[in-house]
Amino acid sequence: MDNKRDKLVGGGPQSAGIQSVEIGMTVLNAFAASSGAMSLKQVSQATSMAPSKVHRYLASFVRSGMLIQNATSGLYDLGPTARRLGLAAMGRLDAFTVASNGLLKLRDLTGHTVCMAVWSESGPILVRWESGQEPLILSLRIGSSIPLLDTSIGQTFLAYLPSSITEPAVKLQQKLSGTPPTRTVLDQAELDQIRSSCSTYTSSAMIKGVDAIAAPVFEAPNRLFSVITLAASHRSMQGAKLDKARQQVEAIAREISLELGCPQGWRAAP
Structure with a gap:
């Protein structure tokens, strides 16, 4: 030097x-x-x-x-x-702690309820939940299984994990639900749109009147680690408020991914 x-x-x-x-x-x-x-x-x-x-x-x-x-x-x-x-x-990195700290940052930044899900053999399961300033009446709890096809969390996993991993979980969820599925898969156009959008938004997917924005978190080398999600009332997710919330979720997901060692932040191929 x-x-x-x-x-x-x-x-x-x-x-x-x-x-x-x-x-x-x-x-x-x-x-x-x-x-x-x-x-x-x-x-x-x-x-x-x-x-x-x-x-x-x-x-x-x-x-x-x-x-x-x-x-x-x-x-x-x-x-x-x-x-x-x-x-x-x-070797010294505690990925769950890093992701949890980022999740808390997202809650404090937005004031909304946030959660994190990881993949299991039966699909996404909820591993962290932090309530925001706005009270939400939800039946979810730590360990809850998240539907794959109709939720922002599930669709994010479907977009970034290989179909060989996700298809068995979709079939298992449909079998356990005991009701005829409204659909059995997301088409390629839907998956491409999720990946290009960087975050996934759903309205009243699990609870009527509650909207959710989900984004993927990657760890090195470009492996999907978890999905973080912001949940808020439908009235709080309109127009410019929705756009801002999506940007905040995406920014935090990118920050976590970078800290976990994903070189490109989180634009990784499935």
Whole structure:
């Protein structure tokens, strides 16, 4: 690193840091967000830094093992030191706690009731529930099974899990319900729409007058970990309020996914 550029930044002892280290992290983050090796030009574009400046950081990271450079192509990629750090960090990560903290943040941000579901052999089950400021009369409790076809939670799982996993659960739920199913599957257009929308909205799906917005949470490497959901009265989910709530749910889902190590946040292929 260029010691002349190691300037202290921040407003005081609590926030002081070394500027060159923070700039270096921008370079490493570009590799974390990339799907593969990168050229000097690509790193320069991704970081909005001059190639000459980027090259100095790349050279230092190669010497430290954070990056490697292919002798034939000249491309750079994450190196053995970065892999060791990543494995150590993932080994110490409590994914459920990370997701739960994000869920609490969503509740405090919106004031609405929030919940989290994970996958089981019988479909989604509720594992966390936090009530909001608006009272909702719901029969759900921790451990409740969530219908797949008609709820925002269920549809999100259907969109991001392989059909080989979800189809047996759909059949089991229909068998246990004891009533003829209104439909047996979501068509491809519906699944594509859910994935492209980033969140799923349903109105009065389980409880009349209660709407829900669900978004997927991913962990490395792009595995669906859970689905977080915001629930509110139908009158609270109209027009601009609905748009804002969807943006907030999506933002928190992305934050959790990034913290769990999903490089792209949460736009992962099923």
